[in-house]
Amino acid sequence: MARPHIEPFCDRDTHFKPMRLLGFGTGMHYKMLSMDVDTGACSMTVQFDGGYKRSPGFSWSEYELIVIEGELKVGDRVCRKGHYFYVPAGYAMPEISSDQGCLLLYMYNTGEPSHEEATTHHASTQTQLYHDVDSYMDLSWAMGNVAKPSVATGCMIKLLNYNPNSFAMTFLYCMTPNFYQDNISYHDCAEESYHLWGTSWMMQFGDVPTGGYFWRPAYINHGAFASEYGCIALGRVDSKLFNHFHYNPWSTPVENADRSEARLLARDPLLYHWAFSQDHNHPHSPKDFELTMPRRANEEGHDTEHKSDGHRHDHWHGHHHHDEESPHTHDHSHDHSHDHDHQH
Amino acid sequence: MTFKNLYIEHERSSEAEDWVKEEIAEQEARFAEIEASMEALAPTREKWYQEFFDRIKTNGFNLDGDDKMPIPDADLPIKTADRKDQVVWKYGVDSDDTPRNGQEA
Numbered sequence: 001m002a003r004p005h006i007e008p009f010c011d012r013d014t015h016f017k018p019m020r021l022l023g024f025g026t027g028m029h030y031k032m033l034s035m036d037v038d039t040g041a042c043s044m045t046v047q048f049d050g051g052y053k054r055s056p057g058f059s060w061s062e063y064e065l066i067v068i069e070g071e072l073k074v075g076d077r078v079c080r081k082g083h084y085f086y087v088p089a090g091y092a093m094p095e096i097s098s099d100q101g102c103l104l105l106y107m108y109n110t111g112e113p114s115h116e117e118a119t120t121h122h123a124s125t126q127t128q129l130y131h132d133v134d135s136y137m138d139l140s141w142a143m144g145n146v147a148k149p150s151v152a153t154g155c156m157i158k159l160l161n162y163n164p165n166s167f168a169m170t171f172l173y174c175m176t177p178n179f180y181q182d183n184i185s186y187h188d189c190a191e192e193s194y195h196l197w198g199t200s201w202m203m204q205f206g207d208v209p210t211g212g213y214f215w216r217p218a219y220i221n222h223g224a225f226a227s228e229y230g231c232i233a234l235g236r237v238d239s240k241l242f243n244h245f246h247y248n249p250w251s252t253p254v255e256n257a258d259r260s261e262a263r264l265l266a267r268d269p270l271l272y273h274w275a276f277s278q279d280h281n282h283p284h285s286p287k288d289f290e291l292t293m294p295r296r297a298n299e300e301g302h303d304t305e306h307k308s309d310g311h312r313h314d315h316w317h318g319h320h321h322h323d324e325e326s327p328h329t330h331d332h333s334h335d336h337s338h339d340h341d342h343q344h
Numbered sequence: 345m346t347f348k349n350l351y352i353e354h355e356r357s358s359e360a361e362d363w364v365k366e367e368i369a370e371q372e373a374r375f376a377e378i379e380a381s382m383e384a385l386a387p388t389r390e391k392w393y394q395e396f397f398d399r400i401k402t403n404g405f406n407l408d409g410d411d412k413m414p415i416p417d418a419d420l421p422i423k424t425a426d427r428k429d430q431v432v433w434k435y436g437v438d439s440d441d442t443p444r445n446g447q448e449a
């Protein structure tokens with residue numbers, strides 16, 4: 001059942017609890033923001049006491065992390081507020097510590113928090129996905145129109161992470177003072193936000209202050225939107241973000257999802273009919289041939305004769321190479337021209 | 345919800361199992377509080393809805409970015425008697441209490 005709808009919530013209304021899971025050591029405290037009831041994946045506000053140290057190691061779950069206040073030391077590197085990390089599952093981080101203490105937002109995406117002492121990555125880690133950035137100092141604000149139709153112009157973003165398969169995103173967003181957007185929105189994906197600073201308002205839930213948080217499943221109405229003095233927040237979506245805007249505050253998630261389906265039919269009719277046709281009903285999920293097609297590396301008895309060596313050039317349609325003097329007389333059934341430089 | 349990313353299979357310790365169970369129980373209690381507080385907000389929200397309708401009739405409804413279009417009064421939706429003002433939906437379309445086709449559960 002994934003994570004329930006937690007909105008609105010403010011972490012200032014609860015106390016920190018000591019983290020007692022093995023591997024995290026002493027001096028780590030947390031406030032739970034939301035948890036996936038199937039997997040234990042969760043988002044937490046975390047406080048490290050001054051002098052906190054954690055040994056090098058990895059987590060079985062992928063996680064993301066941003067420094068809210070104070071300084072976090074990662075190995076010898078001092079990371080200040082606004083520093084963001086994307087850490088793949090199994091990726092071994094160096095020792096982390098905090099001399100004076102710090103406040104962090106931790107997001108475990110695929111399972112419960114865990115820490116295995118290690119100085120090398122787990123064998124199945126996708127190490128190339130790791131990245132970190134000082135998002136306050138080293139990224140510029142961009143227009144919020146990553147999705148069309150888009151938010152009003154006073155809402156800007158800094159993209160922190162993007163998943164090219166699911167289009168899931170992690171981003172900072174801000175609203176300028178006096179921001180407002182008069183529509184009701186819903187998405188085909190879950191949405192999460194943590195207010196790093198400032199207050200914004202939504203017509204369903206009222207004010208979201210500093211430390212304010214929501215995890216909102218797909219198809220739930222939110223907005224109109226406003227922020228009197230501005231705010232900065234970390235936001236996430238778990239798949240492609242599309243803004244479905246409307247002005248009916250009483251529509252239900254099922255009606256919203258039905259509307260998305262109707263709009264999918266209007267926008268991608270061929271795909272819609274393919275996906276939903278009766279005689280083409282995938283009991284599990286559709287196949288992506290790129291993941292299953294036979295490839296040369298797996299081929300027995302390699303057939304070199306009919307494969308290009310990158311120099312030989314036999315077009316199947318009987319391309320006759322002509323010299324400079326002769327007129328171009330060969331009859332292609334189609335009329336494209338080959339202007340590339342032949343080196344035979 | 346899923347980020348569809350890598351999770352490395354491992355045995356969850358009984359200690360972690362207990363911790364997750366405890367957190368889920370606390371989350372259930374928190375959800376109930378949120379649901380009650382959002383029901384209590386309904387009268388205020390009703391006022392906010394009417395102010396929203398007033399603004400989109402005059403200043404306009406945000407179609408895309410800052411492009412706005414005034415909505416004629418006749419086009420504004422009405423809340424039928426069988427509707428309640430619900431803004432918290434535990435698991436979205438998978439909630440037990442989610443009305444199908446707009447009807448009360």
Ligand SMILES: [Fe+2]
Nearest residue numbers: 185187191222
């Ligand atoms: Fe949204």
